[in-house]
Amino acid sequence: MAKCAFIGLGVMGFPMAGHLQAKGHEVTVWNRTHAKAEKWVETHGGKMAASPAGAAEGAEFVFACVGNDDDLRQVTTGPGGAFEGLHAGAIFIDNTTASAGVARELHAAAAEHGADFIDAPVSGGQAGAENGVLTVMCGGDEAPYARAEPVIGCFARSCRLLGPSGSGQLTKMVNQICIAGLVQGLAEGLAFAQKAGLDGEAVVDVISKGAAGSWQMENRHKTMLADQFDFGFAVDWMRKDLGICLAEARENGASLPVAALVDQFYAQVQQMGGGRWDTSSLIKRLG
Template identity: 65%
Template sequence: MKIAFIGLGVMGFPMAGHLRAAGHEVTVFNRTRQRALAWQQQHGGSVADTPAAAAAGAEIVCCCVGNDDDVRQVLLGDDGALAAMATGSLLVDHTTASAALARELHVAAGAVGVGFLDAPVSGGQAGAENAALTIMVGGDDDPFARAEPVLSAYARCVRLLGPSGSGQLAKMVNQICIAGVVQGLAEGLAFSERAGLDSAAVIEVISQGAAQSWQMVNRYQTMLAGEYEHGFAVDWMRKDLGMVLEEAAQRDLELPVTSLVDAFYAEVQELGGGRWDTSSLFARMRAQMAESGSGTS
């Protein structure tokens, strides 16, 4: 198929590469052109000067950028991808954005005869690089049936969860669960250190039982080493949790743990950790332990 991919960050770069490896004709656009040229050098394909130029003639246009404003910038307006998309083509937004934006794009795409799916992903940079992402999709049945085999080039699970906006709402569930799990892991490691245990040994044991989680298996070693220059940034997690809390407020739903962890991430930002991995909640715990005079730093 002829596919356009817009946004070549840590996720989009390998995702677009998997599409190329699967034999698709891929044209990319990135706001930093040098990044697009680096992708072309590694994977082949074509580089466009604007989102509209990338989308011209494409059967499917995929987008993976930062937030709602970024999505609007690359998809809407005269130079936006949607302006150049043909009737019957399909727009897939992998950005973690608001459910309201997903519904807005569904209407805008439908007005020009283009199908739309909101399809945020989970699995992080490693999942993107290893074609092992989970994709939560909102939209209609027919566009999903067309998109699923294409999206499977970089995913191990692609699931339609309801009408437009459902993918973004499901991603919010994902972030709620991750926030609680990471804070629990940070507290467990802090308790282990304060108790004088061999924390690595403790995790190796409890990860074989009911406490096991992806975060525990994939992050405990770097947490203990104080290494956070990798993974999903705290700044992006706070963006996501902000949308979660806004949606919850609209539904008159209290999320006390999520609210608390969001506040903890604000403290990590104050430590200078805005670009640290979300597992840096443990850095906050260690900082508090050090201030108390009896913790490990």
């Protein structure tokens, strides 16, 4: 069992840190909102720290799951950041969905402390975090990854090293690009079925057994047909992720016409007041 720290106790981090504690690891947490850290300790046990540096002090594995590149820099290399508490040989595992550039930057910064850095964004949403069945996409060096993989497995169903630093974030971009197109296609199909006077449930029951089937279809069609959008990843966060994808594409020359179009559709959903609706709310603009 290892001494761990977890920085960031949002809808993902709170249960992820809980799985580490439940599997017998010694976990110290930090969250920007003090009350959230207190609630985590009341729920799961463990300890809380006054700063990211305090949480990281003496920890073998330091996890983070925060909002974006700026948040990540603040809790790592900013004043009182976790890197101040990293000891030589420690491994920092970043579960934030961020840019590949910041992953490489922090990989280099960790090395200055004699520590290692793994970018390890996740997929599976809040339900995946709560059930401990996330997919984790990793970038970094092989030896620290091999040490970290069993610990990451406390909250993961699948975990894989995809290449050097930044590769995990690049793989998460591929994930979000694919999801964007799938959700838009599902939204258009269900909206078409409704306009055509078909029973949407019956239609999905048939077509989901064939080539049109997908995770999104299986898990989101009922709530989409019911006009309910409080069941997953928020539009605001998807736009953040697609922004990262589009920025990377401008750098590497990739063409993302569908992702760019769907990003604008999500902007329309935000204008409708749906920034906190889940990503399947694309169907709202087709009504």
